[in-house]
Amino acid sequence: MKNTQRGNRLFALLFCLILGTNSLQAQFGFSLPQGEESVEIPYQNFNNLIVLEVTLKNKVTVNLILDTSIEHTILTEKAVGDFLNFRYARKVKLGQSDDQIFYGHVAIDAQMSLSDSVKTAEMSSILVLETDYLNLAGVAGSKVHGLIGYDIFKSFVVEVDQGKSVIRLHKPESFQPTKGYQEFPMQVVERKPFITTEIVFESWEKRKMNFMIKTGASHAVFFEDDSVEYFLPYRNLEVPIGQAFGGEVLGHIGRLRSLNIGNYSLESPLATFAKPEHVDQNESTKKYGDGSIGQGVLQRFSVIYDFHHSKVYLKKNSTFSDSFEYDMSGMNISVKQAKEYSFTVKSIRKDSPAQKSGLQVGDIIESINGEKLTINNYGQYLNLFLTREGKKVILLIRRGDEKIECSYRLARFI
Structure with missing residues (x-):
């Protein structure tokens, strides 16, 4: 997969x-x-x-x-x-x-x-x-x-x-990496790790850039500098990229030519571009970082993090060459917990399969492909929306007092 x-x-x-x-x-x-x-x-x-x-x-x-x-x-x-x-x-x-x-x-x-x-x-x-x-x-x-x-x-x-x-x-004082790993310097700034990469943009321009390593984020590459003004790919989508106290934050997602870490080269990775009004202005870390890399990149490696000696070790795994994919459905779902979890359509991307099916913001999803949607199977449907282009999706939704069936086929946009 x-x-x-x-x-x-x-x-x-x-x-x-x-x-x-x-x-x-x-x-x-x-x-x-x-x-x-x-x-x-x-x-x-x-x-x-x-x-x-x-x-x-x-x-x-x-x-x-x-x-x-x-x-x-x-x-x-x-x-x-x-x-x-x-x-x-x-x-x-x-x-x-x-x-x-x-x-x-x-x-x-x-x-x-x-x-x-x-x-x-x-x-x-x-x-x-x-x-x-x-x-x-x-x-x-x-x-x-x-x-x-x-x-x-x-x-x-x-x-x-x-x-x-x-x-x-591992105990830091006695650790020795096993064979097969490549060692890279890692800057630790205010207890946060940064690594230097080479980015090849759509225009073929190359830049050395420092990225914070964020294992708690599932994106591949996230730009928090002015790259959106100069390097935003021609083919891109405006999508939700985060959640602030005031509500949903929008940005853009598109593809780079490649992301290179030493001798490792990842082709056509997805990149998220923050809008200028949402760029991190924290000066103490801003001078070190242009954005972050997340699990979209990191999951393709076995990784060793050594904060004590400012080093990170990488060894590519069997998923290294897999393609980068983005949501093929076109809807953003809000998950809320009361006595049970509920799943509400929070936003819908224009011209997406979800929009064309008749789905509306505020619809409550009760089942997908005949299976009741719960917090225990929600993750498998997130994965479905990301990986199965052409797959038919049938949603049973509740809209007010009505129950309505909507269906569409997943389509790749990026």
């Missing part, structure tokens, strides 16, 4: 969260059992994202997306924190939209465990969102409860084995 990509759904909101969490208390991080040099931890692959099972206070296990660009662990389910009687040290303002203010709470006793033996200290801090602003279930296509990043990367050299769906955590 071809590897796939979705647009970056975390961009704008996570940037706000990172700005709002710089004042969290320092943490000691995870540790290996005494005498162990490394340990292997399985992970789940949700919509090409790396999802770890993390146990909080030895009581509740949650699914957290592993994100190299997240400085502090984020829990989106405040009900979990309340159940565990977290000690909230303070309330943090994360952002504002009109008169609505968005808050998080800093918990200081959130011990975390990746296994029976890989744990943090009891007094460890995480950010607990007052409300699930991130809608990570919609991003991952399955149940997820937050993100985890630097708490792991500051503790270990982290090896991500995409073929076996495991991460290996």
Whole structure:
């Protein structure tokens, strides 16, 4: 099956969260059992994202997306924190939209465990969102409860084995990479990793560019500089690229000629271009980065992240040459959780199969191809929309008091 990509759904909101969490208390991080040099931890692959099972206070296990660009662990389910009687040290303002203010709470006793033996200290801090602003279930296509990043990367050299769906955590002082990996320098700026690449644009112009490595985003390449004004491909789509406190953020998606990292060359990768009004203006990291690369690229490698020595190691895997694909349906779905998850058409791309079928914004999707849509199978349909050009899709939707059947065939636009 071809590897796939979705647009970056975390961009704008996570940037706000990172700005709002710089004042969290320092943490000691995870540790290996005494005498162990490394340990292997399985992970789940949700919509090409790396999802770890993390146990909080030895009581509740949650699914957290592993994100190299997240400085502090984020829990989106405040009900979990309340159940565990977290000690909230303070309330943090994360952002504002009109008169609505968005808050998080800093918990200081959130011990975390990746296994029976890989744990943090009891007094460890995480950010607990007052409300699930991130809608990570919609991003991952399955149940997820937050993100985890630097708490792991500051503790270990982290090896991500995409073929076996495991991460290996190594003691930094004794780690030696196995044969087959290529070593690259990695800048770590404000605890976030950057790598230098060569981009070949549609015009054949080549540029050396620095990209933040974001394992918590499923895009391939995301430009946050002025590239949209000069290098936007002729064939492109205006699409939702993120979620801010004020609502959906639009940008453009198209194809590059290639993305080159050392001797590795990825042909015709999809690239997302932010509009100038949404470009990251944080000066401390702006001078280092032109954007980010996500799992659309990273999933094609086994990767070793060594924050301690500012190195990243890459070894291509069996999916390296698979084509990059974008959504062939043309609708953006909002996933909401009450007693059960619901799936509502949030936006529809002009001239897409979804629009031509008669779908409307606000329609609630009840089933796809005769199967009731649930959070447990939502991810497989995200994958279907990305990979099966020509496949017929039959939706049963609820519009007010009516139930209506809409059908169309998936079509590639980019």
